[in-house]
Amino acid sequence: MNYETVIGLEVHAQLKTKTKLFCRCENIYGQSPNTLTCPVCLAMPGALPVTNIQAIEFAIKAGFALGCEIQNHSVFSRKNYFYPDLPKGYQISQFDLPLCLNGQLEVTIADQTLNVRIQRIHVEEDAGKLLHGDNLQNKEGSLVDLNRAGVPLIEIVSHPDMRSAEQAAEYLRQLRSILRYIGVCDGNMEEGSLRCDANISIRKPGEQTLGTKVEVKNMNSFKNVQKAIEYEVERQVQFLESGKTIIQETRLWNPDRNITTSMRSKEEAHDYRYFPDPDLLPLELDTQWIETIKSSLDELPHARLQRFQKDLKLPPYDASILTSEKEIADYFEHTLSLYDESKTPAKAKALSNLIMGDVLRLSNELSTPLHQMKITPVHLCKLMNLIDEGQISGKIAKDILDDMAKTGQNPEEIVKEKGLTQISDQGTLHRCIQEVIENNPKQVSDFRAGKEKILGYLVGQVMKATQGKANPAMVNTMLIEELKK
Amino acid sequence: MTPLTKSDIKKIARLAQLEIDDSELDQKLSEFNRILSFTEKLASANVDQIKPTQFVSEETKTPLSEDKVKPSLDQELVFQNAPDRQDFFFKVPRMIGEEK
């Protein structure tokens, strides 16, 4: 039987503030254990929380970026449970009165647009880290590091609007892109700065009520999100097919074994006893301040994508690749503004081709983000000019780019040093063409017999003879002329 | 309200992470129910249209602090009272009941 999959995601994003949410310990990844702690985040007796303004500002930015209504009045509550990574025995979070409500995110998959509604975004503190013995050859105990305890998080809760693992993964990708775009979260899933839990249920097609949902945790990459959901859906289908009932529970994704496992009725014992934190008065925000934050928002990926398509006439594929990361889009636009002030579509497309093809390939090969590569927008613009002026061919441009990526050299220098200037001299080209025609009588006669596809081969021979330096456009025209004689 | 039962009080104790010895359960339960029945007096208060008071501070909004790093606590002081540690970690006995 066919089942419909229903997925809602709860995404936790660490905010890139300088300090923690309720104390001024530094918020930074990868430091020695427990060095970023103080009485507040250690939950020493008597310590009290004071809210970080930057965290609130970032949360509001995220709220606007996701089309939410920002609440002037929201409340921090205590969520009570015992766990060794939670020093106070409660997490300060937001419960019935969160900071942001009712947003949405448009997810595009293969030209199809899916509108995922966002239920809420609330601000809360992260827990510390618990390292288990088997990781550390320590059989009799677990170790607690509280550097992360108190780091600000936003939890973005979607409605159950996704219908496949692919949609869920794409939603997460676009969400990550937005959070990175607006500079509130670095989106590093391996380091845990972006984490995702999925609520998954299945139902027979046409049914209105939702099936019993299972929460799956611990999926720390896009690949895992997709695999875990696929696994869980299959597990639920098999369960129902064999006449069993699905129980509401929390399951952990095990990336080594590619299965989800039950966290054992841990949920049953939970009763979080939320109540407003009496150490923190309500978060009352000034409308004017909220508006200032709104106006400071950078252009969002979706708007940029549309602008690239509309104003620069870039194809949807180009636009989506170029806007997938803020750094790529910034790099492209910066180079374009140097290259062609009037931003004509033809030039935009030419630049897009070069970036999407060779520049991103190099970025990948060198595992260096685009904006940290040695190929600067200024140099890239010069390279484009060399191509346009016919000084070098596209093929030579690739080789020059490789050098630029390695050395950070100016392309003009590389061309000069290596003698790579394109051959556009008619006499020289003519001699080469004649030679090629003489050496390839069969191909020439085939061409003249109407097999025009053979032209490419002959052009290639000319290029080979000139070590790629011949001006390909000129070779093309002159070769046809000669052949038709 | 119906008085709480032994299993109720055991459940509350589990939530609160407190042990109640079976031998003292009866006494704890009756004491607990006595206090609860006293607080039930609240039921007779007419609170129609009354908003709950969570805070009695004259201040109405939580202050927001500048996002500026202040020094963390010295390592020595972090672990000064720790019942068990390993290097610069707090050490806790092994977790059970959970697979990670």
Add this chain to the structure above:
Amino acid sequence: MPPPKDWTLSELRELLDKGSISSVEITQHYLQRIEKYNSNLNTFISVIRDQALILAELADKRIANKDNVLPLTGIPIALKDNILMKDVGATAGSKFLKDFVSPYHSTVAKKLLDAGAVIVGKTNCDEFAMGSSNENSAFGPVHNPWKHGFAPGGSSGGSAASVAARLVPAALGTDTGGSIRQPAAFCGVVGLKPTYGRVSRYGIIAFASSLDQVGPLTRTVKDNAMVYDSLCGHDPMDSTSSKHPNEITYKALDSVRDLKGLKIGFARELLTERIDPLIRDNVLASIEIYAKLGAVITDVSLPHLDYGIACYYVLAPAEASANLARYDGIRFTARSPRSMNVEDTYAKSRSEGFGPEVKRRILLGTFVLSTGYYDTFYLKAQKVRSLIRQDFMNAFQNVDVILTPTTPSPAFPLGSKNENPLDMYLSDAFTVPVPIAGLPGISIPSGFTNDSRPMGIQLIGKPFAEKTLFETAYSFEQETLFHERVPTL
């Protein structure tokens, strides 16, 4: 050197300023008294003799150099043991924190030290400030200096008894439902619970965050004002701290002559049959004294105060159940040797670490917040809290100060209320509504029973009207001079 008998803080200030005595001499005098009487009274959990003498020397230098000499410079003072001072133990009266040494200063300790005060030690109290007799301390009960074997009140019993026994001229306490005012009444001293938010709670071992306040216990009203002035003020480390401007309250007191025009509200409905007749007579006599001093006595109605205890015993335990979750045997509290795994560590350490009253309140608080009971108990209590606050605000439309007894009875014998916790809770009936409403309240000596047990009256003020309370209290004190009576130790 004048005979070391019965100095008040203000007298010590004058002597220090005149240079007729040094802070070191004063400190030694009190340290000797502590050494002599503490074994009998059990008011101190720790005495920091060496640090105190160093602080006294520093204060003497400061006084000699006339370098920023403040009202408390050179004055010995004790802290309730739930108030943190860096590098000094803080038990909050709990076995769980028996060996805890604070890694940081509370804001109030820092303020006292900055003012040049000489902190001499930490006083005994009910565990985590939960109790009304000081019998819930893991370090044994405090004895009332006026009558051995009687309760000093609680939870700041050690602070109140230390001041009454002249072991220190002043001490800090904390008050959540009466923990400063009730022991002040039992011990015949002056105890102020300031307006909520007036004094920082940073570094105070929390009991119930929306109710807790630090305040002074002293022999006289003026002494109290001097300490209060040094404590209050906005603290960026406490998000509930008030930004209300500070004022100097003690200087104007000497010029208070009478109370003409002051309106004192009195709610006769509070004098039910549950009140000890001795207290009833005492409060009526006190009203007479105020009338004689020129105050206008006005009847007020506070119909919802009757819900005070019920409201308090929902709200305070609820907050406490979360505030005390951090005591888990992992980072700073003792771990049960029976812990085999993490789950055990929590339940076993907490069960061994906490005493019975604390456990009772954690259970109660856990229950009233749990699913299915939140609305009936917690939310309802918060609404009743609004009613109680509204009662006061209505009354304050017509009066400046409200007068009540501080306690329904004078000090009771140790052990007499241990059978039924509710009996003990009811002894807070008059003090509990004040923090529920966030108001300032002061207890001052108002007489003695025939067997020399002190009695106290409570004056309740509008928010931030501490100055009015001090003036009202001062006038009564100067008229009655109950503060001059000395207990025989």
